[in-house]
Structure formats: structure tokens, C-alpha cells
Amino acid sequence: MRLALLVLLLALAAPARADDTLHLYIWNNYISPETAARFEAWCGCRLKQDYYSDNEEMLAKLEAGAAGYDLLVPTGNAVHTLIRKNELQALDHQRLQHLANIATAFADPWYDPGLRHAVPYATTVTLLGFNATKLAELGLPTDSWALIFEPAHLQKLKGKVTVLNSQRELMAAALRYLGHPVNDTDPDHWRAARDLILRAKPYWATFSNSTYIKDLAIGNIWVAHGYSNDMFRARADARAAGRPFAIGFAIPREGAVLAVDNFVIHKSARRPDLAHRFIDFMLRGENAADVSNLIGAGNPNRAALPYIRPEVAGETALFPPPETLQRLEMLRDLEPQQRRLMSRLWTEIKVK
Amino acid sequence: MPASSSRTDRSARLTRWLVTLPPALFLVVFFLIPALIMAAASFREPGEFGGLAPLAERGFSLDAYRFVLDDVIYAWILAKSFAVAGLTTLLCLVLAYPLAVLIVRSPKRRRDLLVLLVILPFASNFLIRIYAWMIILGPLDLLYSPVAVIVGMVYVHLPFMILPLYTNLEKHDPALLEAAQDLGAGGWARFWCVTWPLSLPGVLSGSALVFIPVLGMFAVPELLGGTGDLLIGNLIKEQFLDNRDWPLGAALSLLLTLAVLAVAGLSSALTRNRGQM
Numbered sequence: 001m002r003l004a005l006l007v008l009l010l011a012l013a014a015p016a017r018a019d020d021t022l023h024l025y026i027w028n029n030y031i032s033p034e035t036a037a038r039f040e041a042w043c044g045c046r047l048k049q050d051y052y053s054d055n056e057e058m059l060a061k062l063e064a065g066a067a068g069y070d071l072l073v074p075t076g077n078a079v080h081t082l083i084r085k086n087e088l089q090a091l092d093h094q095r096l097q098h099l100a101n102i103a104t105a106f107a108d109p110w111y112d113p114g115l116r117h118a119v120p121y122a123t124t125v126t127l128l129g130f131n132a133t134k135l136a137e138l139g140l141p142t143d144s145w146a147l148i149f150e151p152a153h154l155q156k157l158k159g160k161v162t163v164l165n166s167q168r169e170l171m172a173a174a175l176r177y178l179g180h181p182v183n184d185t186d187p188d189h190w191r192a193a194r195d196l197i198l199r200a201k202p203y204w205a206t207f208s209n210s211t212y213i214k215d216l217a218i219g220n221i222w223v224a225h226g227y228s229n230d231m232f233r234a235r236a237d238a239r240a241a242g243r244p245f246a247i248g249f250a251i252p253r254e255g256a257v258l259a260v261d262n263f264v265i266h267k268s269a270r271r272p273d274l275a276h277r278f279i280d281f282m283l284r285g286e287n288a289a290d291v292s293n294l295i296g297a298g299n300p301n302r303a304a305l306p307y308i309r310p311e312v313a314g315e316t317a318l319f320p321p322p323e324t325l326q327r328l329e330m331l332r333d334l335e336p337q338q339r340r341l342m343s344r345l346w347t348e349i350k351v352k
Numbered sequence: 353m354p355a356s357s358s359r360t361d362r363s364a365r366l367t368r369w370l371v372t373l374p375p376a377l378f379l380v381v382f383f384l385i386p387a388l389i390m391a392a393a394s395f396r397e398p399g400e401f402g403g404l405a406p407l408a409e410r411g412f413s414l415d416a417y418r419f420v421l422d423d424v425i426y427a428w429i430l431a432k433s434f435a436v437a438g439l440t441t442l443l444c445l446v447l448a449y450p451l452a453v454l455i456v457r458s459p460k461r462r463r464d465l466l467v468l469l470v471i472l473p474f475a476s477n478f479l480i481r482i483y484a485w486m487i488i489l490g491p492l493d494l495l496y497s498p499v500a501v502i503v504g505m506v507y508v509h510l511p512f513m514i515l516p517l518y519t520n521l522e523k524h525d526p527a528l529l530e531a532a533q534d535l536g537a538g539g540w541a542r543f544w545c546v547t548w549p550l551s552l553p554g555v556l557s558g559s560a561l562v563f564i565p566v567l568g569m570f571a572v573p574e575l576l577g578g579t580g581d582l583l584i585g586n587l588i589k590e591q592f593l594d595n596r597d598w599p600l601g602a603a604l605s606l607l608l609t610l611a612v613l614a615v616a617g618l619s620s621a622l623t624r625n626r627g628q629m
Contacts, residue, residue: 056402056593063403081401159496165574167594204579206496211486211575220490336398336405336597340419343595347425350582351432 020045022274025061025069027261028053030122035290039281045274062087062266070269071278076260076330079118080111088117089265095276098283098303105325106260106300110332118262119279122291123298125328126169126257127317129212129231131222133245145177145252148225149196154203160222162215165207167346168331169257170197173225176255182329185338194345198352207350213237216247227259228317232296249317255327260300292318387609394602402596416603426587426604430611433584437566440505444513444562445555447506452517452554453547456524470514478508482575489576500576505566512561520554521547556623564612584608 022043024031028051036047050069052058055078062072062082074082082088093099102120112118130142138156140147147153148161163170172182174193180186205221213230215221217237224231231249238247263282265275281287285303292299292308298318299305305313313319320328334342395412397405420426455466473481485504489495494503524547532542570585584604591601 056596059402060593063401085401167590201579206578220495333401336400339398339595339597340600343591343597343600344419344423344425346590346595347429347582347587350586351425351429351580 020271020274022047022071022271022278023069024049024071024073024278025058025066025266026051026071026073029295030073030261030291032290032294035282035287038287039278042281043274043277047278067268068270069266070271070275072264072266073121073261074264076109076111076262077333079262079264081333082264083112083117087267089267089269089272090116091119091265091279092276096280096283098280101283101285101288101301101303103300103302105322109260110330112262118264119283120260120262120300121282121288122261123300124259124261125228125251125298125317125320126164126173126226126259127228127231127249127251129216129224129226129234129247129249131216131219131245132248134222142248143250143253145173145254147223147252148204149174149177149200151199151203154200157222158203159205160220161204161224162206162208162212162221163204163225165209167342170207170225170349171342171346172257172329172331173252176252179254182255182257183332185334187341190342190345194349197349201349201352217241217243219243219245229295229297232312232315232318236296251317251320251324251328253327255329258325258328258330260330390602390605393598394606396599398597398599402598404598413599416599419600420603420607429582429584429587430608433567434611434615436501436505436583437563439502440509440566441513441559441563443502443506444510445559448510448513448517448558449551449555452514452521455514455518456521467515467518470511470518473511478571481507482572485576495576496578498578498581500578501573501581504572504576505569508569508572509562509566512565513558516558516561517551517554520551524550552623556619560616563615567608567612 022045024047026049031049036049040047052061055075058072058074059078059081062069072082079088096119099115099119102115106120106123108114109118109120128142128145128147130147132142135142140153140156147157148163154161163173171190171193174196175182175184175189178189178192178196180189180193184190208215208224208226210230212221212224212226213234214237216224216231216234218241224234228249231247235247235249238245263275263279265272269275283301283303285301285305286307288299288301288304289307291297292304292312296312296315296318298320299308305319316324393404394416395414396407397410397413397415399405451470455463455470458466482504485500485507486495489500489503494500528546528550529542532546537545567583568585568588570583570589573581573583573586588601588604588608591597591604595601
């Protein structure tokens with residue numbers, strides 16, 4: 001009898017060991033294959049990744065009942081949503097020995113004070129990418145939102161500017177240019193931002209969320225409102241293709257939107273043990289640095305800096321100095337009624 | 353033999369049931385139920401995190417409809433989308449008709465190859481084909497313009513016009529045209545009095561297959577359109593994906609469905625009237 005029990009136990013245990021797999025639901029191209037292989041070798045388990053392309057997609061899939069993901073990598077506002085919906089497991093800081101590597105600026109975020117659920121992994125700034133050669137020829141400034149909002153500048157750029165096809169991001173840029181915070185909810189300020197956008201819109205080529213990388217890199221577009229890692233990619237693409245111009249990017253001096261992506265453990269996680277080991281592994285400087293070297297992401301991990309290639313770490317738009325960092329704000333979610341008003345203004349912007 | 357005839361009756365009825373049940377079930381599960389869910393969602397309030405607010409707390413409301421109907425901007429977008437869909441359908445028809453005639457008149461052994469060529473673009477991914485158009489239109493200075501949207505829409509939907517026209521035209525009896533010729537009808541008269549009226553069912557089904565998907569299409573205006581090319585499909589997509597306002601999106605979809613049904617009803621009434629004349 002005891003033997004039978006032992007055999008049964010072994011039978012149950014064997015597949016469990018074979019199933020030492022950590023399921024990660026993450027942005028596409030956010031962990032280099034080398035990092036993943038190093039983790040698998042170190043932990044003696046398997047890492048399986050599924051991909052999403054924006055937070056809404058990830059939240060919608062979880063809402064629809066997707067289970068079996070141990071780790072997610074949401075942006076700050078989505079972390080906030082998940083915490084309030086009680087969808088996350090609290091982190092066991094005892095098991096995260098390298099947590100102190102997180103820079104102080106990121107260690108106590110509004111969306112999760114004290115990092116009780118989330119560990120910051122990578123940052124992105126919404127900024128302006130530009131054809132530096134062309135803008136120098138035209139004698140235009142590259143450090144202000146005026147470049148995409150002021151008709152005096154835009155007259156020289158007609159049809160050569162794209163802006164993000166995102167109501168929150170574009171409104172945030174306009175609000176900052178008008179001297180308001182990105183999370184301002186005053187309808188009068190929103191209307192002023194709408195008017196600013198409508199005045200500039202005739203000079204823009206299109207609203208674009210992804211094609212601007214290609215358009216900048218081949219020279220179709222001279223100025224793009226978009227994400228820092230995309231601009232990094234456009235610059236690398238233009239260099240690799242030997243274009244006769246250089247791509248640059250800079251954070252406008254009026255301030256901009258900062259996005260911080262975090263590791264969090266979903267409540268349906270089957271392997272919180274592996275998830276903790278993974279997070280701690282990624283907190284080590286040499287591993288944390290990989291995402292910056294891979295895609296030009298900013299890095300909230302101070303131990304990572306020595307491992308980041310100098311041309312990435314020296315880029316102030318990716319690693320902003322403290323005085324610039326102070327002018328960066330994270331987007332927070334709006335209330336349903338506010339979303340409806342914002343959408344109404346956005347529709348007007350699109351149609352007029 | 354009343355007994356045996358009633359048995360064949362019954363088995364015929366059973367066969368009819370068995371044949372019509374799967375498609376009916378399909379329509380109920382994949383059209384009727386989602387449509388009802390959509391209708392119900394449009395009378396709810398948006399949830400804090402997207403989705404819908406709890407029914408127990410917020411109940412039903414007409415807010416979404418009030419919001420859409422109070423504001424001329426949504427009617428304007430709907431009208432513009434109908435115009436784009438109408439223009440696309442017309443251009444598809446003008447391009448597809450001669451081609452379909454050509455295919456029907458070509459030697460039988462070559463027809464299959466020509467039809468295959470018409471559907472060949474489907475072998476590659478939709479997005480890749482749209483990106484190809486970006487490369488073509490970019491140097492022509494047409495990218496990110498209303499023209500690019502129409503070009504993309506026509507390109508994507510052309511096969512849906514060609515195929516129904518081809519199936520229809522293929523069935524025409526050549527003897528009718530010969531008879532018309534014998535009676536002295538010229539080329540145009542033969543076309544307008546014989547071929548065109550006979551092809552109307554093909555024209556109508558092709559038009560429906562183009563018009564309705566174009567109304568809902570959001571990828572083409574998003575990728576090829578400029579700063580002003582927002583269509584009703586984009587607006588609905590934004591409510592669900594970017595704005596997390598399901599009730600508003602549901603109300604807009606429902607109004608779109610009603611508008612499409614109205615157009616379909618109108619056109620079928622028109623053709624019926626013509627049939628009676």
C-alpha cells in the first residue's frame with residue numbers, strides 16, 4: 001500500500017518537474033533571446049513568452065479570462081488598474097535580493113507605492129524624432145513642442161510631420177506646450193489643446209503609431225511625435241542603410257510623457273516561485289542592461305548602467321538627467337465620463 | 353397511397369431541417385447573439401476599467417445614444433463613410449465589369465487561370481499588400497490622402513465584385529445576344545437591353561459584398577489616410593480599443609447596422625418596383 005502511494009506520488013511529481021515553465025505575457029521584442037537563454041540555464045526551467053502590442057490588448061485578454069500567465073509587463077497606469085481590480089499577487093521582497101538596484105526616482109511610484117506589486121523594468125519617453133540634417137538646414141529648433149504646434153515652424157515642414165494616433169499622447173503634448181500637466185482634466189484646458197492641435201493639423205501628414213519609424217528612416221518624414229525606442233530604431237535603421245542624413249531625437253523642454261513598464265505577478269500565476277526568481281534575475285545589473293542595449297529602452301535599474309553600451313547610456317533622451325526627469329509625467333487613466341469628452345474632442349480633431 | 357406519401361413528406365421535411373439547421377444555428381450563434389449583446393451593451397454605462405459598469409449599480413441608460421444623436425459630428429462621419437463606401441463600390445463596378453466580361457469571353461481552358469489570378473492577391477497577407485501600396489503611393493505624393501484611402505479600398509475589395517459578376521455573366525445564354533443582333537440591335541443596345549439587365553443580380557450581390565465591408569473597414573484609412581480620413585469604422589474601433597467606452601462603440605455600431613439595413617431595404621424595394629414595371 002505504502003509502495004503504491006509512493007509510486008503515485010512519483011507519477012504526480014515527475015510531470016510537475018518536467019513542467020518547470022514560467023509563462024510570460026510581454027511586449028514583443030522586450031527580452032533578448034540571449035537573456036532568455038541565460039535565465040533558462042541559470043534557473044533550470046523553461047521560459048515561455050506570449051506577446052501583446054499594447055496595454056489595452058493585454059487587459060482585454062485578461063478580462064476575457066485568459067489564465068496561466070505568471071508574469072505580465074504592464075505600463076504604470078495599467079499596473080494601477082490591475083492592482084485596483086485585485087488581479088495581482090503581492091511581491092515577496094525577501095525573495096528579491098536585488099530590488100535595491102532600482103533607482104530612487106522609480107522606487108516609490110504613484111501607481112504602486114513601495115513597489116509592493118510591481119518592479120520597474122524599462123522606460124520610454126514620448127518625444128520628438130527628427131531628421132537632424134534637414135532641420136539644421138531649415139534652422140528649426142528641435143527641443144520644443146513648438147516644432148509640431150507652431151505654424152511659423154510648420155510652414156517649412158508642411159506634409160513632413162507625423163503625430164501619434166493616440167488621443168491621450170497627443171493631448172498630453174499639447175497640454176504640456178500650453179503649460180498644463182499631462183493629466184489635467186479641466187475641460188477648458190482640453191478645448192484649448194484641441195484648438196492648438198486643429199491649428200497645426202493642416203501641416204501634418206498623418207496620425208501614425210508605427211509607420212513613422214520607416215518614414216523617418218527613409219527620409220519621407222522630417223519630424224515625428226513618437227516613442228523614444230522607436231526613434232532609436234529609426235536612427236539605427238538610417239545608419240545601417242547609409243542614408244545621407246542623420247536621425248536625432250530629443251525631449252521637448254516643456255516636458256513630456258514617461259512610460260514605465262513593470263514586472264507584475266498575475267493572481268492566476270501557477271509558478272510565483274519561478275516568477276520571483278525571474279524578477280530577481282532580471283534585477284541584476286548585467287541582465288537588466290540587456291533591454292537597453294536591445295531596443296534603446298531607458299533603464300530604471302542603476303546597477304545596469306555599467307553594462308549599457310555608451311552610445312545608449314550617453315543618450316540624454318533615453319537616460320534623462322534629474323532636471324529633465326522632473327518634467328516627465330506618467331499618464332493616469334481617466335474616469336468614464338472624462339474619457340467620453342476626450343473622445344468627442346478627438347473625433348472633432350480627426351474630422352475637421 | 354396516402355400513408356407512403358406522408359412518409360416521403362416527413363422525410364423531405366426532415367432533410368430540409370437537417371440541411372438548414374447548421375447555417376441557421378451558425379447565424380444565431382455568430383450573428384444574432386452577438387448583435388443582441390451589442391444592443392444590450394449600448395444601453396449600459398461604461399465601466400471604470402473599460403467593459404461595462406455593473407448593471408446592479410448603474411442600470412440601463414440612454415446616455416450613449418443621447419451623446420451620439422445630440423451631436424451632428426457623428427451623423428457627418430456616418431454620411432462621409434457612406435460616401436466613401438458608395439464611391440468605392442462604384443469604382444469597383446466600373447473596373448470589375450469589363451474584366452468579368454473579358455474572362456467570360458476568353459477560351460474555356462483559360463478562364464480558370466484568370467479567375468485564379470483574380471484571387472491570387474489573397475495568398476499574401478492583407479497588411480503586406482497595404483504596405484506595398486504605401487511604397488507605391490509615397491513617391492507619387494498621394495500617400496496619406498483621401499485618394500490613397502479610395503485606392504486602397506478599391507484594391508482590397510475588387511475581387512469581391514469580380515467574382516459574383518463572373519458567376520452571373522457566365523450563365524448568360526449567348527443565343528440571346530445573337531437574337532438581339534439578328535433583330536438589329538447594335539453593340540450598346542445589346543449591352544443595355546440584354547446583358548446589363550440580366551447581370552443585375554450579380555451587380556447587386558457584388559455591390560453588397562463591397563459596400564458593407566468598406567463601411568466597417570478601419571485598417572485602410574488608418575494606414576493610408578491623412579489627418580482627416582476618419583471613417584465610422586475607425587471611430588467604432590477607437591471606442592473599444594483606445595477609449596474603453598463600450599456603450600458608445602456599441603451604440604455607433606448599432607446605428608451603423610440600422611443605416612446599412614435601411615439602404616439594403618431601399619435598394620431591394622427599388623429593384624422589386626422595377627421588376628413589376
